[in-house]
Amino acid sequence: MEESPSMDDHQDSSLVVGVGLCDSAPLLWRLQDLKTVRSLGLVGALLGSLPRTPRQNQRLGRPLLLLPEEEKLLRDEEAAGDVGGVELQRRFEEDQQRSFEEQSVLALEDRKSALLRAMTSSHTDEALRRRLEALDHSFTFPQSAMAVQLSTARAGLSYCPEARAHLQANWPIREQNSPRSDARCQVFRDLRGRGFFLTSAGKFGGDFLVYPGDPLRFHAHFIAVCLMLDESVCLLDVLAVARLGSNVKKTVLLSNQRLSDSAAANALSWSLCPTSLRLEGHEVKQTHQSLVFSVIID
Amino acid sequence: MLLLWVVNMADQNKTDTEGKLFSEILSPSELFAARSRSHKIPVRGQKDFFPNDSDEQRQRLEQSLNEHWSLISEERVERLGNLVKAIWIPSDQIVELQSPAGKFWQTMGFSENGKQYLLPEEALYLMECGNVQVFYRDLPLSIQDGYERFLSSATVSLQQYQVFGHLKRLGYVVHRFDPSSEPSSYARQLNLPQSRDRAGRQLKRKRSPSPTATCSYTEAPVEPTVEKMEEDKCSLEGDHVKKLAASPDIQTATTSGSDEGRSWWTTDDLGASDKELHHSPTSRSSRWDFSSIPFPDVGSSERHPSCLAPPEPSLLPGDLTVGVCDIASWRRKINLRMVKMSSKEQKREEDKRRRRWDVNKDREVRRCRNWAEYHELLARRQRKRKGRPAHLWNREVTPLHDPRQPIPTGELLDKISVIKSTHLLEGASRLKGSEEWRICFNVYQPDTVADFKKSNPGKPYSRMCVCSFDGPVPDLRVIKLLAFQSGDIPVVFAVVDHGDISFYTFKDFQLPTDVFP
Numbered sequence: 001m002e003e004s005p006s007m008d009d010h011q012d013s014s015l016v017v018g019v020g021l022c023d024s025a026p027l028l029w030r031l032q033d034l035k036t037v038r039s040l041g042l043v044g045a046l047l048g049s050l051p052r053t054p055r056q057n058q059r060l061g062r063p064l065l066l067l068p069e070e071e072k073l074l075r076d077e078e079a080a081g082d083v084g085g086v087e088l089q090r091r092f093e094e095d096q097q098r099s100f101e102e103q104s105v106l107a108l109e110d111r112k113s114a115l116l117r118a119m120t121s122s123h124t125d126e127a128l129r130r131r132l133e134a135l136d137h138s139f140t141f142p143q144s145a146m147a148v149q150l151s152t153a154r155a156g157l158s159y160c161p162e163a164r165a166h167l168q169a170n171w172p173i174r175e176q177n178s179p180r181s182d183a184r185c186q187v188f189r190d191l192r193g194r195g196f197f198l199t200s201a202g203k204f205g206g207d208f209l210v211y212p213g214d215p216l217r218f219h220a221h222f223i224a225v226c227l228m229l230d231e232s233v234c235l236l237d238v239l240a241v242a243r244l245g246s247n248v249k250k251t252v253l254l255s256n257q258r259l260s261d262s263a264a265a266n267a268l269s270w271s272l273c274p275t276s277l278r279l280e281g282h283e284v285k286q287t288h289q290s291l292v293f294s295v296i297i298d
Numbered sequence: 299m300l301l302l303w304v305v306n307m308a309d310q311n312k313t314d315t316e317g318k319l320f321s322e323i324l325s326p327s328e329l330f331a332a333r334s335r336s337h338k339i340p341v342r343g344q345k346d347f348f349p350n351d352s353d354e355q356r357q358r359l360e361q362s363l364n365e366h367w368s369l370i371s372e373e374r375v376e377r378l379g380n381l382v383k384a385i386w387i388p389s390d391q392i393v394e395l396q397s398p399a400g401k402f403w404q405t406m407g408f409s410e411n412g413k414q415y416l417l418p419e420e421a422l423y424l425m426e427c428g429n430v431q432v433f434y435r436d437l438p439l440s441i442q443d444g445y446e447r448f449l450s451s452a453t454v455s456l457q458q459y460q461v462f463g464h465l466k467r468l469g470y471v472v473h474r475f476d477p478s479s480e481p482s483s484y485a486r487q488l489n490l491p492q493s494r495d496r497a498g499r500q501l502k503r504k505r506s507p508s509p510t511a512t513c514s515y516t517e518a519p520v521e522p523t524v525e526k527m528e529e530d531k532c533s534l535e536g537d538h539v540k541k542l543a544a545s546p547d548i549q550t551a552t553t554s555g556s557d558e559g560r561s562w563w564t565t566d567d568l569g570a571s572d573k574e575l576h577h578s579p580t581s582r583s584s585r586w587d588f589s590s591i592p593f594p595d596v597g598s599s600e601r602h603p604s605c606l607a608p609p610e611p612s613l614l615p616g617d618l619t620v621g622v623c624d625i626a627s628w629r630r631k632i633n634l635r636m637v638k639m640s641s642k643e644q645k646r647e648e649d650k651r652r653r654r655w656d657v658n659k660d661r662e663v664r665r666c667r668n669w670a671e672y673h674e675l676l677a678r679r680q681r682k683r684k685g686r687p688a689h690l691w692n693r694e695v696t697p698l699h700d701p702r703q704p705i706p707t708g709e710l711l712d713k714i715s716v717i718k719s720t721h722l723l724e725g726a727s728r729l730k731g732s733e734e735w736r737i738c739f740n741v742y743q744p745d746t747v748a749d750f751k752k753s754n755p756g757k758p759y760s761r762m763c764v765c766s767f768d769g770p771v772p773d774l775r776v777i778k779l780l781a782f783q784s785g786d787i788p789v790v791f792a793v794v795d796h797g798d799i800s801f802y803t804f805k806d807f808q809l810p811t812d813v814f815p
Contacts, residue, residue: 020442020445020446021446022445022446022449022456023449023450023451023455023456025456027442027445029441029442030322031322031367031370031371034367034370035367038363045796045797045798046370046797047456047460047463047797048426048441048463049423049426049427049463049467050339050369050370051372051373051374051428052335052336052337052339052369052372053337053338053339054426054427054428054467055427055467055469056339056467057464057467057468058339059339059369060797061369061370062370062441063441063442063445065796065797067796092436092437092438098326099326099329102326102327102330103326103329103330106326106327106330107330110330142379143378143379144377144378144379145377145378145379146377146378147329147330147332147333147375147376147377147378148329148375148376148377148378148381148431149323149324149329149373149374149375150373150374150375150376150381150425150428150431150438150440150441151322151323151373151374151438151440151441151442152322152373152374152440152441152442153322153440153441153442154440154442154443155322155323155440199796200795200796200797200798202766202767202793202795202796202798202800203795203798203800212348212349213349213355213359214359214362214363216359216362216363216366217345217346217355217358217359217362218345218346218347218348218349219345219346219347
């Protein structure tokens with residue numbers, strides 16, 4: 001199994017990420033999976049409440065929703081496995097009881113150390129010993145005071161590299177391939193391959209927001225709009241999206257596919273290389289009458 | 299047989315004979331220590347624009363990522379006494395409470411047969427907030443279990459839950475929309491009188507301006523808000539006063555024009571065409587040499603030939619020839635003075651005129667061959683005098699309005715208008731419902747939470763229809779249908795895009811007309 005050049009040479013690359021399907025959407029739940037996917041340059045989108053502060057929308061928590069292109073990329077690199085339906089019978093009651101006992105011990109110790117801190121040096125050792133003893137007798141740790149975890153991810157099995165092929169075969173078929181989704185996929189792969197990070201850009205009137213580095217640290221540079229192979233674009237639409245881009249200080253990238261027969265890279269298959277037409281948003285603003293196109297051809 | 303691979307070791311991992319489990323379970327000491335966790339989230343720093351390979355950037359990225367992972371990795375830890383216990387009943391797709399409900403009961407859940415229940419989306423939200431622990435088959439469900447079990451097309455979809463959660467986190471009260479429980483339009487008519495006053499309707503829609511809330515990098519708003527982007531033709535709040543500037547402008551133009559025009563011939567002393575005319579040069583240069591163009595003053599009292607010479611043949615089109623013009627009859631009609639006659643004189647003049655007048659002298663009368671035609675002629679003349687000429691009113695196409703009828707300007711403008719204005723709900727009652735577009739939620743304002751009553755929630759603030767950027771844009775038919783179902787509550791479209799939610803709403807109002815009632 002050859003690894004695609006976009007994957008980092010990382011210890012995580014041998015891991016398989018567990019994808020849970022919720023209402024046919026691919027979600028990642030385990031922290032390690034999120035880290036793995038981030039190391040592959042895939043950002044995704046967090047959907048859930050943040051455990052620390054659940055009642056705000058600025059920072060969200062797990063699960064991570066994958067773009068269809070991200071999911072496809074993971075599947076193609078055989079790095080994703082379906083975790084659905086695996087249930088483990090833990091000995092819940094016993095675990096809870098053991099946890100309660102340990103926590104009571106910890107609580108008592110915590111109380112004792114607090115007592116020690118509060119006692120001044122004027123008190124004799126005898127008084128201290130008596131106080132501690134009293135605490136031992138009277139201290140109660142009610143059940144309701146026990147700390148309990150509400151797990152985010154479901155406990156389950158993890159997968160080893162040898163199981164990849166098996167998982168790939170069992171992946172549920174959900175999507176229908178349309179020319180539009182193919183175009184998006186190709187553009188995603190190409191831009192990801194060049195080292196860009198991509199997220200969804202519906203709010204910006206495009207297909208992807210293209211970041212030069214991790215979105216946590218950098219602003220997006222481009223709004224990528226994917227065009228299909230033979231699609232003709234109305235000039236008014238081009239102008240509208242360019243104007244939008246200049247308003248949000250991003251360059252609009254009109255991307256489409258161009259079939260090329262690159263015999264050198266891979267003898268047996270076609271490879272698709274997108275041609276990107278870059279439309280400088282701010283140039284449209286300056287030269288009111290004429291549009292300046294700068295074309296990148298690769 | 300699958301070989302298992304160890305990814306994460308926690309204190310409580312069990313070792314089976316076959317391999318290791320993966321879990322993110324906290325140890326009792328970790329659970330205990332979680333009581334003193336901070337509840338603050340670190341503020342995000344400024345972002346850079348260009349990546350350079352500097353150490354500084356690398357460091358900051360690492361710091362941001364570490365911060366990110368530490369926040370994301372935190373598990374929910376709650377005091378057992380604070381948790382409400384509940385169980386999931388898949389057959390009814392409902393969550394039943396096993397211990398008394400907390401504060402959330404004021405706005406969420408319902409009672410039936412003496413038991414308290416929560417809807418799946420409400421239960422999942424409360425699980426995420428750490429208020430409720432839901433059990434299934436005696437085991438607590440994880441958040442992942444909740445998402446996978448509670449959200450489906452039968453209950454609430456993932457996208458709808460995203461909108462639900464987003465609004466709940468902002469503080470709104472969100473309930474499922476039930477079209478059958480809405481009053482019919484007739485019932486509404488009885489209770490709520492429709493206001494016909496256009497100005498009144500505009501005032502009713504006044505709402506406080508709302509700052510944005512969907513951009514993930516804005517500051518946390520103090521009061522919850524909803525971002526609305528309105529797609530309408532032009533916005534009108536209050537009345538405009540527009541001056542009818544058209545006619546006065548034209549008038550001034552003509553007067554100025556005629557002033558200038560008058561200048562070139564008043565300065566002439568006009569006479570015969572062969573006289574050399576000199577005039578002061580006009581302020582505006584023109585291609586005409588007025589000194590050589592004769593403009594006879596027909597009205598002057600000077601002695602004047604009673605004939606006008608024909609114009610130069612070169613100025614005439616084609617082979618048109620014009621002879622000499624006899625202006626004697628015209629000259630008799632100008633420069634007349636009004637004669638003031640006494641009443642006796644006036645009467646004498648009138649008698650004279652009447653005796654002189656002979657109906658047969660009228661050419662049109664002579665053309666009438668019989669009485670019927672004569673009557674027709676009289677009627678035609680009557681109509682013309684009264685303002686209804688035959689050529690206008692006796693054909694297939696008649697004027698839009700009889701000028702003799704009084705009409706207010708507003709109605710006249712309505713008559714003239716080619717496009718009839720309509721309102722959103724016109725024809726909406728005839729529309730059949732569609733499967734893909736429906737209102738999901740009623741949304742109530744957060745400041746009503748204190749005295750919110752589930753049994754009588756009152757009028758919602760808005761109603762949500764959840765869709766996505768992948769799907770079609772709602773067309774007029776859908777908007778009409780949903781507006782009709784909603785009644786007088788605005789419908790907001792919550793468009794979900796992989797974690798981002800944008801809110802759109804359509805406003806219905808009338809374009810202004812230049813009429814002051």
